Amino acid sequence: MVEAVQIPVEHIKESKLPQVDFKNLGFGKYFSDHMLEADYVNGEWTSVRIRPYQELGFLPALSVLHYSQTIFEGQKAHKDENGNVHIFRPHENWKRLNRSAERMAMPQVPEEIFVEGMKQLIELDKDFIPSGYDESLYIRPFLFATEETLGVKAANAYKFMIITGPVGAYFAEPARIYVEEKFTRAAPGGTGAVKTGGNYAASLLSSAEARKQGYDQVLWMDAIEHKYVQEVGAMNIFFMIGDKIITPDLSDGTILAGITRMSLIEMFKDAGHKVEERRISIDEIIEAYKSGQLKEVFGSGTAATISHVKELKYKDFVMELDVDAMTVSSQMKKELLDYKENKSGDKYGWLERV
Ligand code: PLP
Numbered sequence: 001m002v003e004a005v006q007i008p009v010e011h012i013k014e015s016k017l018p019q020v021d022f023k024n025l026g027f028g029k030y031f032s033d034h035m036l037e038a039d040y041v042n043g044e045w046t047s048v049r050i051r052p053y054q055e056l057g058f059l060p061a062l063s064v065l066h067y068s069q070t071i072f073e074g075q076k077a078h079k080d081e082n083g084n085v086h087i088f089r090p091h092e093n094w095k096r097l098n099r100s101a102e103r104m105a106m107p108q109v110p111e112e113i114f115v116e117g118m119k120q121l122i123e124l125d126k127d128f129i130p131s132g133y134d135e136s137l138y139i140r141p142f143l144f145a146t147e148e149t150l151g152v153k154a155a156n157a158y159k160f161m162i163i164t165g166p167v168g169a170y171f172a173e174p175a176r177i178y179v180e181e182k183f184t185r186a187a188p189g190g191t192g193a194v195k196t197g198g199n200y201a202a203s204l205l206s207s208a209e210a211r212k213q214g215y216d217q218v219l220w221m222d223a224i225e226h227k228y229v230q231e232v233g234a235m236n237i238f239f240m241i242g243d244k245i246i247t248p249d250l251s252d253g254t255i256l257a258g259i260t261r262m263s264l265i266e267m268f269k270d271a272g273h274k275v276e277e278r279r280i281s282i283d284e285i286i287e288a289y290k291s292g293q294l295k296e297v298f299g300s301g302t303a304a305t306i307s308h309v310k311e312l313k314y315k316d317f318v319m320e321l322d323v324d325a326m327t328v329s330s331q332m333k334k335e336l337l338d339y340k341e342n343k344s345g346d347k348y349g350w351l352e353r354v
């Protein structure tokens, strides 16, 4: 447990709540009234504060703009039937942010700023939390370098922030995905397991190509043999082959250790399913498809929750999948959403009450 610190708040003069179209939320379109901010200067965290969501002043030499020392997290908060607000597994995101910080030569963010600060921020803006199916308050903590310098080195100044906003489902429809053969996302020793902006920047050309060809996303392959599947742009990937649920393992550091992935593995196992974390090749997936054993394919992530894949293409081979028949993951999606909304009792102790 961490000590609760009362963070100074500058309140917004006029709430932006009336501007939110709760019937048409989309993702990342609306931002709540307040933001949390803290500065790391001379080896210390200072000036933790909450103030109205607004522009940040910065100079052109701001080091993050040049060398991309920036990391982020993605989380969700839900309101339960009694109006209580719960954040899903915030301590896991705090730990992952600090693992990312270590790899990117950035300072550690204290738990009381990350978790306690987040709770205070959400308490202020809880009216922004929507209540429809698969809707939530999306939480975006992030840390970036703020030193004014063009020297290539770890910066000596950073800003940590949290912004939030109401969101709907990230993917409205089951996804059509193709297996990326030309570009790679991550190699062992690189930053694949780190939630840093550069990974996403490097993926954008590939996503744009996919979209031109009528696909929603790409499935990344390993950078060495181009044979083993890794993950999708903003989610981990699962395949149900026969009665086994298989997802790539995390051992070579090329895949983000998704908190949804980790939660689903535990929930599937508890529900009596066989789960394997291991390397899985595209050939194995194609073989399973041809023999009728590829039963379910889905991605997992905070923004995406569970998103089904209805088409998977590798070279010229197209695998069409029947999403209506994906009953195991559909049932689990409901269980996960119910869990986050505190409908099923907090059996694993994953909910943090605001
Ligand atoms: N992989 C990538 C590249 C992601 O951006 C995300 C989203 O955060 C995930 C996987 C899923 O991680 P989590 O379940 O922690 O949101």
Ligand code: COI
Pocket: 073, 074, 075, 234, 301, 302, 303, 304
């Ligand atoms: C999340 O699922 O929270 C993510 O961070 C994915 C994001 C890139 C939209």
